Amino acid sequence: MEPIRIVLVEDHDLTRAGLRMALSQYPNVKLLAEASTGETGVKLIEQMRPDLAIVDVGLPGIDGVEVTRRAKAEFPELLVLILTMRDDAETVLAAFASGADSYCMKDIASKDLLGVIEKTHEGTSYIDPAIAGVVLNDLRSRSAHSATGGRQTSIQAADPELTQILEASPLTERELEVLQLIVKGHSNEGIAQELYITVGTVKTHVRNILSKLCADDRTQAAVLALRSGLVR
Template identity: 85%
Template structure:
């Protein structure tokens, strides 16, 4: 298996050196280069076309949120792992809105960071437990008011990859109803009461939804809802 080709964008010299050392410990990861600011990072990413970019938020000049937005706009196939000390809701939500695939705090252990890089490369979004609640609370605080038949259009405009997934395995009307209630923070029991169906039936719908969205759990489903435009 070819190693995961990685570019690192981090402005702090000691942190960048430590990350280089950590990444070098894995035979499955190849560091192509690193940069100390946003502009240099964008040039390096454009030149190297990595599989994944590890990006700090607090970069001088062009910050990490804007770096992520530009990378995803020009090269949506490149994965972006945000690695930062910032855990405020504005930064977390802005990162995912810009297209970040994973969000990780800098106090993570080296071996865990390597696993996050590999999981992200495999297609599994990672959300640091310390900020996962921010995403869920944001999603739960909003509701979906789209008219019937408009959700697929919103998804297609906001997230072409998700639109392709749903085109291959579209959600049923009932699954859309269940997804909306998940987004609003209802438990399986609450969904069953709302829709007048059994908890067992709800669990079946939830499994189908997670399968069709390629999400591992409700948190990832919430992130997809946030990034795709299902939630406004």
Template identity: 50%
Template sequence: MEKIRVVVIEDHELSLLGIRTSIKQDETILIVGDAVNGINGLHLLNKLQPDIAIIDIGLPGKDGIQITREIKQSNPEMKVIILTLCDRKETVLRAFAVGADSYCMKDIGFEKLIEVIHLTYRGNTWIDPKIAHIILEQAKRSSRSISNLDGIDEDMLDFYVLTQRELEILQLVVDGNRNAEIASKLYITVGTVKSHIHNILMKVGAGDRTQAAVHALRYGLSD
């Protein structure tokens, strides 16, 4: 079985050691490199082209947001997991806006981190329940803002306003449910859940879509 190739960019030695130790427990994942600053980290990603990059936000040289933006521009297929202590609304939304696939807080358990790596590798978006409420609040705020605008057409409403199903799924994410659990509770497929989550992130301005960002700014949906 081909292993999942991972690069870790983390400037705290103890955190880096903990990540390496946890990942070594899973024989299907291989750390092919690590870096302790953003400049070396980005160079390593471009050189090694791993399946997944695990990136901290607060890095010297280049921060995790900058690295994610640049690597997604050069290799959109590379998966990015943000692993950080930062739970500020602006940072969370910016991370998804530049293309992050998953967002974890550093107090995540080792077993859960392994699970997130596998989920992200398979194309899932994993949002730590501790910050998922930020996405929910932003979605509701954006929906209210766009709905109150005069003269906006139905297509734009469909583009930004979350459907009842999307709000339902987002609330389940906030409550800590995984994609498979959401699918089971709503009697839909995991693929459908993934599609809804993708749409949710797009609508709150958290998709890696330049056109969406332009529309958001034009209609006052971005802070």
């Protein structure tokens, strides 16, 4: 099998060196090139046509969100893994809206990072559990302010395909509550206790969420919810 071809866009020299060393340990990964600025990163992606770009957010010049937007606009098939220390909801949402496929914190272990790279390359989006709960809580707060009595949540996505999926089957308020608890790591039993409903009801909500978001598993459902922007 051909190795996963990667371009790394990271401005911090020591971090970049550490990532270079980590990636060199794995035969199924090939680091094609490195960039320390956003502009250089976009140029290298254009030249190298990698399978995946690992991009920091806080870059000099244009930031990682803009790098992602420009690269995805020109090469939609490119996969982008955001690797950063930024854990605020606004940045995470902006990254997914620009087309990022996965979002990971820099304190991840190198062996786990390889797993994230492989999952992303296989088409499974990943969001770091350390930030997923915070972001979904922020989104749900916006939903509460914009929702009207008894109506289902409408969803607008930056991705046209997601828009069609989510507008056809919007998540209910209860499903959003379940989704938030899933991302926080609660089991079905824990969700049932939190929401004062039966485990059977929780399982039904989970099935509905995965079906409506066309997601294969819980993590992918959370990422799709983030990328959609949920309620605006």
